[in-house]
Amino acid sequence: MPSSVPADVPGVALRPARVPRGSGFSLMLSELRVLFARRRTWALLLALAAIPVLVAVAVRVSSSVPPGRGPAFLDRISQNGLFVAFTAMLVSVPLFLPLTVGVVAGDTIAGEANLGTLRYLLVAPAGRVRLLLVKYAGALAFCLVAPLTVGVAGAAIGAALFPVGPVTLLSGDVIQPPEAAVRILLIAAYLAVSLAGLSAIGLFLSTLTVVPVGAMAATVVVSVVSQVLDQLPQLEWLHPWLFSHYWFGFGDMLRQPVLWDTFASNALLQAGYITAFGALAYGRMVTKDVLS
Amino acid sequence: MGSDIMGSGGRFNRRSTPGTRRAWLRWVPAVAAPAVIAAGVLAGTIPARAGDPLPAKTPAEVLALVGGHDGGHKPHSFSGTIEQSSDLGLPELPAAGPSSGPASAGGAASVFELLSGQHTARVYMDGKTKVRIQVMDRLAERDIIRRDSDLWFYSSRDNSAAHLTLPAFARDLPLVDPGLPGSPPPDQSVPDGAMPATPQELAEHLLAKVDSTTAVRVGDDVEVAGRAAYNLVLEPRTDATLVGNVAIAVDGETGMPLSVQVTARGADSPSFHAGFTSLSLEAPDDSLFTFVPPPGSTVEELQVPATGWPPGIHNPGMMITPDQLDAIHQRPDGIHQHPDGIHQDPAPSTVTGKGWETVVEIPAAAAGGTLAGSLLKDPLLSQAAVVVPGGRLLSTTLFNVLITDDGRIFAGMVPPDRLQAAASAVP
Incomplete structure (x- = not known):
């Protein structure tokens, strides 16, 4: 009977339950464990790892690529296997990375709601805000792992199929393979930052619905729309505000010395998106009726 | 257990009527966040009036400052980023830049490409004989590297390099010199007497020379790359030119030209702008000026054209620096005289x-x-x-x-x- 419930009992409804410190951390760990134990997450990462393999095998079996044709760095692969990593990361930026990130970010809240587990998560002494933060942190972890997978798989398959040697940077300077590995990690970090804004959008969209596929599709569509808008010269005033604007700026990690301006602008822009859409997701999360 | 949860949900529903006011409050961050961001952006665009205003100077004094003899602390070592944007009403070119062609064969298309859109370049300079210019393209780069008499061009798009050995006469003629535009190179050892002795005289001499055609004044101070700068404005005295005015920002401390913008007659925004967005006066790392053609690159040996080097024309496909632009813009008079x-x-x-x-x-x-x-x-x-x-x-x-x-x-x-x-x- 509703009347029998004392009014001041902290409930799941609006007030986050008071929980001991540290439970956020264990919740985080369990979220990461669930995320990376999922077969779907592994399938996504495997699909990403397949991109450099495809690129490397295609270059291996075909005749040499004339310089200046195809995506940047493609013509360098046959001389240096490490360029597989750069080419694969370049190829995966416009669609594959946003696609996988969209799947993970769109699933965060809507997936739990769809499985009917969201209310259990909220019954557990966690609180909605904390749950939101943990879910977003999980999505961010995937943002970091996804480009890293492409880069590492690219370097590995490149080293297996082609000679590995000093890498020529865009500036014409030559760096040794260990430093090239650092550059690959830098690019992965750059891409992880680039995808953080999209993750926040996906998180917000995920709070709107109980159908995870809808949130995933919407997130991917948003990323495609943003990239299309970025191509229209008529909308030049809008370009610096699009979250995909700096996605291809990772080439600046391949200059000598590294051009950090793009990294900084990108991080600032993504932080803006995280703030705006994080606040929206917060508003939606703490006001919504959790019925499933 | 399940009924407990449903009970809580029900309680939530029951309380939602008095809670509407509080639910409204919970959307405040969602509204506030974009507002804070917008406020931050607006605050960022307002030009910061940094520190003390520069002491007032006449155009001649500013020109003398550019000449660099004023105090003798003109930097010959710096690294900075230059941004150039043109809005000349030409058709937009694909952002990919020139489609092909080795580093040496820029030709008309590259010049044309530089005249449209936006370009960023990093410039490193150490002394007068060590220069590196990196023109940033998307996922590509074009470089000019000079160390003493060795001049290299490199284009990453097709991994091609070109080398040029500067002849003796050009060795003292720096590729990029933040010197006085249109005037003799400042550090040239011109025997006294042949030229006006002090930079002040030199500047006044020059001003008198251009006075018939151009009104030169010092506008309000501007801030370029975080540095306070004098704004030297050149306005043609005739209506028969398309140029409305040329504004050159001169660093108040070092006299280095920091930016140039050319505004067409009757236009609100400049048609051409080139200037530093960041500038450091520390000497760049010496290894930057060492260039060895990377493995696998095609290297072409270029011959120095016998007729000398009109800047910005024979520089294949490369950035026009503000200084070169100055030189070009002063050129009409020079040619005429x-x-x-x-x-x-x-x-x-x-x-x-x-x-x-x-x-x-x-x-x-x-x-x-x-x-x-x-x-x-x-x-x-x-x-x-x-x-x-x-x-x-x-x-x-x-x-x-x-x-x-x-x-x-x-x-x-x-x-x-x-x-x-x-x-x-x-x-």
Whole structure:
């Protein structure tokens, strides 16, 4: 009977339950464990790892690529296997990375709601805000792992199929393979930052619905729309505000010395998106009726 | 258990009526966050009035400051980022830059490409003989590296390099020198007496020379790359040019030109802008000036053209620095005053008009009849050039180029009808 419930009992409804410190951390760990134990997450990462393999095998079996044709760095692969990593990361930026990130970010809240587990998560002494933060942190972890997978798989398959040697940077300077590995990690970090804004959008969209596929599709569509808008010269005033604007700026990690301006602008822009859409997701999360 | 949860949900529903006011409150962050971001952006765009205003100076004093003898602390070592943007009314080019061509063969297309859109370059300089310019393209880069008499060009797009050994006469002629535009190179050891002795005199001499055509004044101080700068404004005294004014920002501390913007007559925003977005006066790392062609690159050995180096024309496909631009913009006067300065040119061009109204004509025969033809063969140029009576016109907000049907080329910072008049006047 509703009347029998004392009014001041902290409930799941609006007030986050008071929980001991540290439970956020264990919740985080369990979220990461669930995320990376999922077969779907592994399938996504495997699909990403397949991109450099495809690129490397295609270059291996075909005749040499004339310089200046195809995506940047493609013509360098046959001389240096490490360029597989750069080419694969370049190829995966416009669609594959946003696609996988969209799947993970769109699933965060809507997936739990769809499985009917969201209310259990909220019954557990966690609180909605904390749950939101943990879910977003999980999505961010995937943002970091996804480009890293492409880069590492690219370097590995490149080293297996082609000679590995000093890498020529865009500036014409030559760096040794260990430093090239650092550059690959830098690019992965750059891409992880680039995808953080999209993750926040996906998180917000995920709070709107109980159908995870809808949130995933919407997130991917948003990323495609943003990239299309970025191509229209008529909308030049809008370009610096699009979250995909700096996605291809990772080439600046391949200059000598590294051009950090793009990294900084990108991080600032993504932080803006995280703030705006994080606040929206917060508003939606703490006001919504959790019925499933 | 399940009923407990449903019970809580029910309780939530029951309480939602009195809670609407609080639910409304919970959307406050969602509204506040974009507002805070917008406020931050607005605050960022308001030009910060940094520190003390610069002491007032006359144009001559500012020019003397540019000359660098003022205190003698002119930096010859710096690293900085230059951004150049042009809005000349030319058709937009694909952002990918020039489609092909080795580093050495920039040609007309590269010059044309530099005239449209936006470009960023990093410039490193250590002394007068160590220079590196990196033109940033998307996922590509074009480099010029100079160490003493070795000059390298590199283009990452096709991994091609070109090398040039500067001859002795050019060795003291720095590729990029933040020196006084249009004046003799400042550190040249010119015997006293032949030239005005002090930079102040030199500046006044120069001002007097341009005074008939150009009004020079110092505008409000500006801030460029976080540095307070004098704003030297040059305004043509004639209506017969397309140029409204040229504004040069001169660093208040070092006298280095920091930015140049050219505004067309009657326009609100500049048609051409080039300037530093960041600047550090520390000496760059010496290894930056060492260039070894990377493995697998094609290397071409270039010969120095016998006629010398008009800046910005023979520099293949590369950035025009503010300094070079200064030089170019001062050039009309220079050509007018010293017509023998171009006598070495195998294709003697004739100059009509004076000052800002100068029209340069390149005769068809002298250019071997090929220049106009090759210009029009370039798909980008031929697309941009419109057919007018008497030839084809490449029209921009700042200058016009008329290629007549018989192969002569007329160019000037003047309206098209003046070019046509010049074309019909000279048989």
